[in-house]
Amino acid sequence: MEKITLSQGNTPLLRSQRIGPALGLQNLFFKLETVNPTGSYKDRFAAAAVTDMLRQGKRRVIATSSGNTGSALAAYSAATGMECTIAIVDGAPDGKLRQMLAYGAKICRVRGFGLDAQITQATFECLQRMGNQPDAQLQISAYHYSPIGMRGVESLGREIIDQLASTEQHADHIFSCAGGGGLTLAVARGVSAAMEQHATLPTPKIHCVQPIGNNTIAGPLRDGSDHAQITQCATKISGLQVPTVIDGDAVIAACRASGGTGVLVPDDAIYLAQRELARKEGIFSEPAGAVPLAGLIDAIDKGIVQPDQTIVCLVTGTGFKDVDSIDAMLRPNLCPTISLEHFERGFGASQSHDE
DSSP: OOOOOSSOOOOOEEEOSSHHHHHTOSEEEEEEGGGSTTSBTHHHHHHHHHHHHHHHTOOEEEEEESSHHHHHHHHHHHHHTOEEEEEEOTTOOHHHHHHHHHTTOEEEEOTTTTTSHHHHHHHHHHHHHHHTSTTEEEEOSSTTTOHHHHHHHHHHHHHHHHHHHTTTOOOSEEEEEOSSSHHHHHHHHHHHHHHTTOTTSOOOEEEEEEEGGGOSSHHHHHHTOSSOOOOOOOOOOTTOOOOSOTTHHHHHHHHHHHTOOEEEEOHHHHHHHHHHIIIIIOOOBOHHHHHHHHHHHHHHHTTOSOTTSEEEEEEOBBGGGOHHHHHHHHTTOOOOOOOHHHHHHHHSSOOOOOO
16 A cells, blocks of 8 residues: 655755844754644654554544644544544644644543643543554554654654755754654654764754753753653643653653753743744744744753754744734734724834834
8 A cells, every 4th residue: 555645744944044143053944844734743643654554454543632643643534534533632722623623533622631640641541442442543643652653753854864965964953842752752763764874974962852841851861860750741832741751761862872962941932932933034833843942042051052063943833733822922913903094104114023
């Protein structure tokens, strides 16, 4: 059977126009996963996972999501005629839920899921029982649950190395956001595979960035521990509200082997980075997609990166995924309705709207 695709992957690696120079960086790049078919890197996961299910004769996707995984699985399920049932984390943005529903998925929120560690673990166990039925399979974007699907995400790491190598460049640092850690681990493994084809290039350092309110991996990595930790989630950053360990131990090992470290950033810094991406780069990112940039800014302050090094920040999902965060960014500047006379008087002259 052929692989199922909606033309995911092969996303742009865009050189920073303004943020990099403002930070004193000569070579800052953004990996734009926002242009994938459903707007996030999770399409790489869904394509591999659903293709594998079809090969096995499975017809029902059982999943959990805060939004992006669910949207991707719902889309690829629709393309193959599969049924898709998704348990949604408490507090997931409505925009992401509407996208899943548009693709025909069956969804419901589970109170406390993604916020409370015990409820989260119990929900995972329930989903595993559902996924063990003969015609079904559980798909969670983590190696612990869905290693075949996560192999699809490894293409992201390979692409970064190949894209830079094609212009005779190499990455010194890659900054990745983490909830359960699957993305960061997949990037590290993809980079490792790509380095076998580019043996003369130095291996980039993979840095794991998390909100302070979900410090399961980044803090232990930074502080020298070999083990991730369970936490009580306090961050508001959708997609990164994962208080359990999941792939955390393997992430710590992979990042440390690359020479990378963990970075913790407050939610306010993440929302500011989201705004900066939009206002200074024209990149419309959801908050989680701005976490790597927020981590980079912190890493610069700590001397982890140098001005002449080449740095890649992942931008993992589009801003259309989280409309509430965009509304919060714009208030009180939402679009008014005014007369033509008022418009000409107020906007006729050239103005700067950067701030």
